[in-house]
Amino acid sequence: MTETSNEAATSPGDLLGELSDRPLAETVLLALVIFLAVALTSYTIFYAWERPFTQIIHGMVFLHLGLSLYYLHLAYERVVKGTSVIDGPIVSRFDESVQRLVARVDTVVCLATVVVSASVGYYFVTGYSRLTGDAVLLGYSTIDLTLGLVVVVIALDATRRAYGWSIALVGIASVFYALFGSVFPGFLQHTGLSTTDVALYGATQVERSGVYGFITQAGAKYVAIFIMFAGLARAYGILDIVLDLSQQLGKRLRSGIVHVAVLSSMAMGSITGSAAANAATTGSFTIPMMQRQGIREDFSAAIEAVASSGGQIMPPVMGVAAFLMADFVGVPYVRIIQAALLPALLFYFSVGVAVQFTVLRHGWTSDRGEDTGIYEILFSKSALVIVAYFALAGGAFYAVRQIGELSLVLSGSATIGVLLLGRFAHGVVTTSTESGVTELLDSIEQFFQARYFLIPLAVLVYALAVMQLSALATGFYTVVTLIAVMYVRDLTLLIIGDESEDSWVAGADDGVSSPPGLRSTIPKQLFVTTVKTLRGFMKGALDMAPLVGVLAAMGVIIKMLTQTGLSGKISLRMVALAGGVLLVALILAMLTSILFGLGMPTPAAYVLVAALLTSPLQELGVAEITAHLFVFYFAMLSAITPPVAVGVAVASRIADSSFLVSAKQALRIGIAGFLIPFALVANDSLVTWTVTGTPVAAFSVFIGVVALTAVTIGFDGRHVLGIPHRFAYLALTLVALYGPVLSKYIGPSTATTLQVGAATIALVGLTLAQLDRLPDVVTPTAELRDR
Template sequence: MKTPQVQTDNQAVLEKYDKESKYRVFDSRWPALVVSVLAIGISLYHLYTSAFPVLNTYPHRAVHLAVMLALVFLLYPMRSKSPRNRLTWFDGILAGIGLVTGAYIVINYTDLVQRGTTLYNDIDLWLSIITVLLVLEGARRVIGWGLPVLAILFVLYGVYGREIPIDAFVHRGYSWEDTLAYMFMGLEGIYGTAIGVSATYIFLFILFGSILAKSGMGQFFNDLALALAGSSKGGPAKVAVLSSGFMGSINGSAIANVVSTGAFTIPLMKKIGYDRNFAGAVEASASVGGQVLPPIMGAAAFIMAETLGIGYGTIALAGLLPALLFYLSVLTQVHLRAERLGLTGIPKKEIPRVKDVMKERGHLLIPLLFLIYLLFFSSVTILYSAFWTILVTIGVASLRKTTRMGIGDLLDALETGARATIGVAMACAVVGIIVGVAALTGFGLNLAGGIIEFGGGSLFLTLVFTMLASIVLGMGVPSIPAYVITVTMAAPALLQMGVEPLVAHMFVFYFGIFANITPPVALAAFAAAGISRGEPMKTGLQALKLAAAGFIVPFMFVYSDQLLLVNADWSESIMVILTAVLGVLMLGTALEGYLFAPVSVVLRLALVVCAILLIQPNWITDLIGVLVAAITLLWQWRKKGKGSERILPA
C-alpha cells in the first residue's frame, strides 16, 4: 500500500508532466456541485445518445464541446500561480459563454446549415471569434502551449498564405472573417471529425474505462500480471509490461497509465536490482505501447475504421501482430537484462496465485469479452456496443462484494469519465482548427508533395521523412489528436506513393504514438523518470531502445503488408508470425547484447540485419535470417559452456 507521502509525490509527478491533473479543488461547495452536475449530466447524455440519438451531428458535437469548455474554465485556472481552491468571476463568465456557444448552434441549427460557411451574419461572426478564442485558451490551460500555438500559426497561414515565400505552400489567402467563420460553422473546422470522435467513441470508451477502474479492474490487471510473471526472472518488469499493456489499451492515456501503474511496478523493479532509468523506461514504453494494442487501442481502432470506411475487425486484426511484436521485443530485453544482471523474481509466497486472483476479480473480464463479441461477431454499431458494454460492466461488477459499485461509486465514475475527457476534447477541438485550415488551403496535399519531393521519389526516404513528420506532430499531444493530425498531414504523402490507405494510416499512427517516448519531448518517459527518480533524458533513450521494434515494424509492413494479416491466407499468416517472432527475439538480443553470454559488437550488428530480414516476409530473407539465428544460438550456447562472465549493460 502506498503511503500518503508517496501518493503526494506521484501526484506531483503527474501534475508536472500532465497538465490535465492540475485542476481546482474547491473549498466552497457550490462550484464543486456545478462541476459535478455538468460532468455527470454530460456523461448521462452521451450514454443515452449512444443508443438513442436525439440530435443531429452538428448540434451533438456542439453540446459536447460546450460542456467541455465550461468544465475547462471551471476546473483549470488561468495561470499556474492562480489559486486552485476557488473559482474566479472571470472564469465563471467564460464557462457560461462556453455553454452559450453550444446553445446557439442547437437553437439555430437549421438556419446555420442552410446558410453554410460563407453566408454568415454578425452574430455568427462574433460567436466564431469567441469560440476560436475559447478553444485556444481552454486547450492552453489543459494541455499547454504547443498545440494552440500550432493552431494559431495555421490560422495565420490561412489568412496570409498568398505571402508565403515557398511556392509549394502558397495559396490565394482568405480573409479573417471567412477563416474564422469556417472554423465555427459546419463540420470542417472546430466541429469536424476530431471533435466528432471525441463526442462519440472517445467519450464513451473513457467512460467505460472509468467504470472499469471504479470496479477494481486496475487492481485485477496488476494482480493477474503479478501472479503470471512476478516470480520469473526480472518478474516486476514483466508485470509492468503486461499490466501497463492491458490498461493502456483501455484508457488510452500513456502518462496517466505511467503514474498509476508505475507507482506499483517501478519500486518493485528497483527493489530487485533494475537500474532506475531502465525501470522508468520499461513502464513508459509499455504504457505507450498499450495504445497500439487491440482490442481498443486507446479508441484509435474505432476512429481509423470510421475514417477509412472499413470494418473494425479489419483494423483490430491489422494492429494485432505489430502490437504483439512490440511487446515481445520489450519482454525479451527485460528478460535478457535480468539474465545478464543475475536478477531473480519475487518469492512465490509474496505474490498472489492465478486461481485466487481469478476467483476474486476474474468476472471483470466478462465485459471485455462481451465487447469483443459485439465488435467482431454482431452487427450492432460501435456506439451501441459501448453502451451495452458499460451496462454489462455495472451488472457484472455487482456479482461480488469487492467489485460492487453503489450509487455514489457510479456517480463518481460518471464524473471522473467526463473529467478525463476534457483534455482529449480540447485537443480535438484545436486539431479541428488545424485540419480545417489544411482542408481550406490544401496544405495537407502541399505537405505531401513536399515530403515526396524532398525524398526524391524514393519510397524509403518518403517513409523516413513521413516518420519524422509524424513524430514531430505527435510530440506532447494525446494519442487520438496525434493520429488525426498525422493522418491529415503526413499520410497523404504515402498515399501518393501508392501505399494502401490502411497501411499508411497504421504507419503514421505508430509514429505519432511513439512520439511520447521519443526525446526531446518524451513526456511518458519523463513522467516515469519522476517516479523512479531517474534522469529524464536517459530514461527516454532507454525507452526508445526498448521500443525499437515499434520503429522498425511499421517500415516492414509498408513493404510487406502480410504483417498486418489482412492480405495473407492462413498458411502465409502462420509463417509470417513465426519468422517475425524470431526476428523480434533476435532484435531484442542485439539491443541488449546478451544471450547466455555477452554478445560481441560484430554479432550484434549481424543480429540487427538478421532481425530485419526475418520481420520482412520473404522466403529467401527468412531462410537467411533463420540460419543466422541458428548459428548465433549455437555460438552463444558454446560461449556459455566456456563460462563467460556476465557484464553490466552499458
C-alpha cells in the same frame, strides 16, 4: 487533468456532511461539477441507446457540454487550491498577493467561459436548421460569424490549458497562416483567407467546419463512451485488480516484476490511451517494486515508459486514436482492430524480450520468483482448467445463441447457469453434495472478487469481433454490462460472503468506505454501488473533458490547412523530395510523425500527421490502413523519443533517475518499435491478413525482432554478445524483417525463401545458445553477466 480532490472519496453516510463542511463557493462549484459530469456521461450513454438526432448535432451538444465541464472544473480547482495552480514562468516570479489576484481573475475568466460556451452551444444547436438552410443561401449574420470565432478561441484556449502551448501554438499558427498566407515565401504562399472565412470554416458553417467536423464527431460518437468506460473501471477498482493479477504472475516468473509493468501497462494503456497518464498510474506501483527487486533506477523508468507508450496500439480499445483512424480510413472499427493486432503483439513481444534479456544480463532476477517457467505456467493444471471452463462457456453460449435463438442477455444468463452447474457437478463428483455447494459458493465469491471484469470485456470483444456492431453500440453494451455486473457482484458478495462494505467495496483508487460498526443491508449496498457508479460517471466525464477541446482544435488546424491548400502542397513536395523512392518517403514520414508527436498527446499528433503524410505514402504504393498505422506508430513512439519524451519524463520523476539516461535506456529497450512500422510496409500481409502470407511473415518478423533485441541489448539470454555476433544477428534481422523488399530483384518466391531462411537460422542460433549447444567456434566468449 487532475482529479477532483477528495470530493468523491466520502462514504455514503458522510456525503452530505462532507459537502456541508466546505465553504459555500466551493460547495456550489463542486455540486455543479458533479452534476454536469454525471449529466455528460448520462447523455453519452443515452445517445448511444436512443440516438435522437444526427451525429453532427450530437457532436455540437457534446463539445459544448465538455467545454463547459472543463472550465467549470478549472474554476473549482482554482477556488480549492488557490495560487498552487499558478505555474506560469512569468506570474510565478511575482509575490503571493499578485499570484492570488491572477488566480481569482482566472477563476472569473473560467466561470465566464462556462457561460459563454453553454450560450454559444445553445445558439448553434437551436439554430442548426437555419445555419444549414437559409443562412447558406441568404448569408450568415454578424452574430453567427462572431460566435464562430468565439468557439475557435475557446477551443484553442482549452487546448492550451489542458496540454500546454505545443498544440495551441500549432492551432494559432494555422489561423495566422490562413489569414496572412500572401506574405509567406515559395510554395507556402496562398492568396489568404479573410476573418469571415476563418469564422465560417472554423465553426459557423457547422456541417463543414473544423470545430464541429468529423474529428469532434468521432470523439463524441466513438471515443467518449470508452473513456467513460475507463472511468467506471477506475471507480470500480478494476485497474487495481489488473495490477494485482499481474503481480501474481510476476511472482512466478524468473524476471519478476518487470513483466508486471509490461502486462499492466499494456492493459491499462489500451483503455486510457495516454502514455504519460499510463506511466503515472501504473508506474507509481511498478517502478518502486522494480527498484525493490534491484533493478537500476534508469532501467525501471525506461521499462515503464516503453511499456506505457505501446498500450495505445493494443486492441480491442486502442486508446482514442483508433476510432479516429476508422473514420479517416472509412472502414469498420473491427477492421482497425484486425490490422493493428499483429503490430501491437510485435511491439509488446519485442518489449517483453528486451526486458527479459536486460534482467538476465544484469542478474536482476527475482529472489522470490519460483523456478517455474512460462510454459509450466501456461500448461499447468489450473491453467488448463481455466481454458476448459472458457471453452465450455464459449460452446454453451454458441449453442444457446444459435440453436435456441435466444437474445444476447438470455444467452449470457444461460451460459453462466451452465458454468455454475458444471462447477457444482464437479464438487459433487469429487466430494459430496454439501462440499459441492461450498465449492460452488467459494468459486462464485472468488470470481466476483477478482475476475468479474472479464464479463464486460467478453461482451466488448464479442460485440466487436463476432456481432461486428459499431463502436458506439459496442461501448454502450459494454458500459451497461459493467454496471449490471457491478450491482450483481456487490449484492452477491454481500449475500454469500456476509461482508460489510468497508471490507470489499473500497475497490477504487480513492476508496469508498462505510462508517465502522454499521452492518450492510441490501438497500444500503444498492446505495453504495450507486454512489460508486456515479463516481465512475464523474471520473469518465472529467477524463474526457480536456480531450474535447483538443479534438476541436485539431479540427480547426486540419480545416485551415486544407482550405489553404497546404496539405496537398506538402504531399506533392514530399513525393518530389523523396524522388519516388519509398524508403526515403517513409523516413521523412517517420521524422515528421515523431516531430509532431513531441509533447502532443498521440491522438492529436496522429490526426495532424495522418492529414499530411498518408496521401504521399499511398501514392507510392503503401496500402491506406498500413500508411495510417505507420504514422500512428511513430506518433505513439514520440512518447519515448528525446528531447521531450513525455512518457520517460513522467517515469523518470517517479524513479528519481536522470531523464537523459532513462531516455537512452528506453530507446535501447524500444528500438525494435522503430523498425516494426517499416516491416509492416515490407510485409503488408501483417496488416491485410492473407492465408499463406500472414503466417510466413509473422514467423519471420517475430524471430527477427528477437534477434534485433539481442543486438541492441547485447545479450542472447545466456551470453553477452561481442561485435561479430551482433553484426551476424543484425544481418539476419534485416533479412527476416525486410526480405520481401528484394522480391522485385530476385522474385517473390526466392525473397520469401531467403526471409524464412534467415529467420530460421536466427531461431536455431538463439535456441542453441539457450541450451549451451552452440559449437565452440561460434559461442560468444565474453563473460556471462555484466553486473
